Amino acid sequence: MTTAQRHDPEFRAAAQHLGRRRFLTATGAAAALAFAVQLPSAGAAAAAELDARRISEDPFTLGVASGDPLPDSVLLWTRLAPRPFEPDAGLPRERVSVHWELAHDERFTRIARRGRATAHPEFHHTVHVEVPHLESGRRYYYRFRAGDWVSPVGRTRTAPAAGSRPARLKLAAVSCQAYHDGWFTAYGHLAQEDLDAVFHLGDYLYEYAVNATGGVRAYTDRRLPAVFNRETVTLEDYRLRYALYKSDPDLAAAHAAHNFVVTWDDHETENNYAGGIPENDVPPEEFxxxxxxxxxxxxxxxxxxxxxxxxxxxxxxxRRLHFGELAQFDILDTRQYRSNQAYGDGWQVPGPESEDPGRTMTGETQERWLLDGWRGSRAVWNVVPQQVVFSRRRNVPTPDFKLSMDSWDGYPASRRRLLDGAAAAGLANLMVLTGDVHVGYGLDIKADFDDPGSRTVGTELVATSISSGKDGSDRPANHDALTTANPHMKFYNGRRGYLTVELGAEQARADFRTVSRVTTPGAPIVTAASYVTEAGNPGLTPA
Structure with a gap:
């Protein structure tokens, strides 16, 4: 089956118009085309309205969140789910009015904005509120109300004013949170950090089955429903899996404490998919x-x-976010538009297929958008939050090395175009934020990875996983082979945790924050290492 066949317009049109019931039952193009139903758009009064005073159980079990801050606006989120582990979450298929408030103070004595939104059953009673006309660069507090129920209080922050030059910006990068591999302990610590934003770099959930005891979590005081003990395939499966993950109190605390800027990798859909091509040999319409x-x-x-x-x-x-003229963030999607992996999706010897100049990681439109954005950038730091390792990673320091075909090493022509574009745009401070690999790396981005003495043109910081891979270790078994084979790799650690980066006018500081274990709860947080890179002089040095 060719890529073109897998993107057949007939199959794509069927998927675009498929309603919720068909997502749960259809398995082929014929069924999709015969029973296609257009879902109502947000705001459509497709269902009767439920009097929120009739909701008898707390509907805010999955907490609150905010994200994608602009200088004059924030996005607020919640979902009504009195019984989140049931397919209908304990609510009828009726729309619900939800009131929201945004305040200058945590006690809500000084209200900045308030309003009402509708939680539609077509969108599983989720609420997305874009709050405009706010002051730039300041903190706000928010909450929701449905009937007599009031949500937890969330904290959010608008971006600095356009054209301003804030003295500092502190962000965190997180990725890879397999529920069944351990506790989200790192999120509990992250919630206590003083941050402007958290960038989630993919694998927010995993499609794999979670058994009744929560996998490694080994619950003894409860049993998870059987609906989680299967791979996610249908819309109902994915919705329930988000409910499971968002029920974790540490993740909920992190969302309530900070803005999240999210992008996906593969596991939010299926392991190692590439564009419209699935991991396994299933019909294209099914995928x-x-x-x-x-x-x-x-x-x-x-x-x-x-x-x-x-x-x-x-x-x-x-999409693109600006934090004044201190930082421009170009958030990438390296899954939806990429060419299929060469030679399979594992570690392989590179060859003509992987080095084909026509291969792309981002797709032509996204690539052009990124390069145009760099040419127009006035920021001190140009930061690219994305999914898979950008820098060269040879697995052994010998001529018979292999490279990961799922990372940018499997798409070297695509990487070359970006590096050439950065050079043409005159970017002095390129920083790539990465997830995916369940370890922490600090890497110098080289103009020519085949020449260790070539100019360093940027910095790549790889955030380890929140829980995926279980406890890990400070010194993974392949540590010496990888650091020797890749002299531009300045740091390598295999524990769980997250990354914080403080951007300033003169330098950026990266702290690799780790916990000793996730297979049991309660581990303390430590800083495994700290590095700085100077503005105008790329390259990592120990802090």
Whole structure:
């Protein structure tokens, strides 16, 4: 089956118009085309209205979130789910009015904005509120009310004013949170950090089954429902899986404490998929339907704005945020538009297929958008939050090395175009933020990775996983081989945790924050290492 066949317009159209019931039952193009139903748009009065005073159980079990801050606006999110582990979450298929408030203080004595939104059953009673006309660069507090129920209080922050030059910006980068691999302990610590934003770099959830005891969590005081003990395929599956993940109190605390800026990797849909090509040999129409279900559930459950709402199996997730003239963030999507992996999706010897100049990681449109954005940038730091390792990683320091075909090493022509574009734009301070690999790396980005003495043109900081891979270790078994084979790799650690980066006018500081264990709860947080890179002089040095 060719890539073109897998993107057949007939299958794509079917997925775009497939309603919720068909997502749960259809398995082929014929069924999709015969029973396609257009879902109502947000704001459509497709269902009767439920009097929120009739809700008898707390509907805010999955907490609150905010994201994608602008200088004059924030995005607020919640979901009504009195019984989150049931398919209907304990609510009828009726729309619900939800009141929201944004205040200058935590006690809500000085209200900045208030309003009302509708939680539609078509969107699983999620709420996305874009609050305009706010003051730039300041903190706000927010909450929701449905009937007599009031949500937890969230904290958010607008971006600095356009054209301003803030003295500092502190962010965190997180990725890879397999529920069944351990506790989200790192999120509990992250919630206590003083941050302007958290960038989630993918694998917010995993499609794999979670057994009744929560996998490694080994629950003894409860049993998870059987609906989680299967791989996610349908819209209902993905919605329930988000409910499971968002029920974690540490993740909920982190969302309530900070703005999240999210992008996906593969596991939000299926392991190692590439564009419209699935991991396994299933009919193309089935995978597009699965992708449409996954993308819809992702938008429903994340603090994303209306332009990111998907149309069937397509969703524009790449976007740009500015924090004054200190930092420009170009958030990438390296899954939806990429060419299929060369020689399979594992570690392979590179060759003509992987080095084909026509191969792309981002797709032509996204690549052009990124390069145009760099040419117009006035920021001190140009930061690229994205999914998979950008820098060269040879697995051994010998001529028979292999490279990861799922990372940018499998798409070297695509990487070359970006590096050439950065040079042409005169970017002095390129920083790439990465997830995916369940370890922490600090890497110098070289003009020519084949020449260790070539100019350093940027910095790549790789955030380890929150829990994926279980406890890990400070010194993984391949530490010496990898650092010797890649002299531009300045740091390598295999514990769980997150990354914080403080950007200033003269330098950036990266702290690799780790916990000793996630297979049991309660581990303390430590700083495994700290590095700085100077503005105008790229390259990592120990702090």
């Amino acid at each position: 597009l339907l699965r992708r449409a279900a996954a993308y819809r559930a992702y938008w429903e459950n994340q603090p994303l704005r209306l332009p990111q709402r998907p149309e069937g199996p397509d969703m524009r997730l790449y």
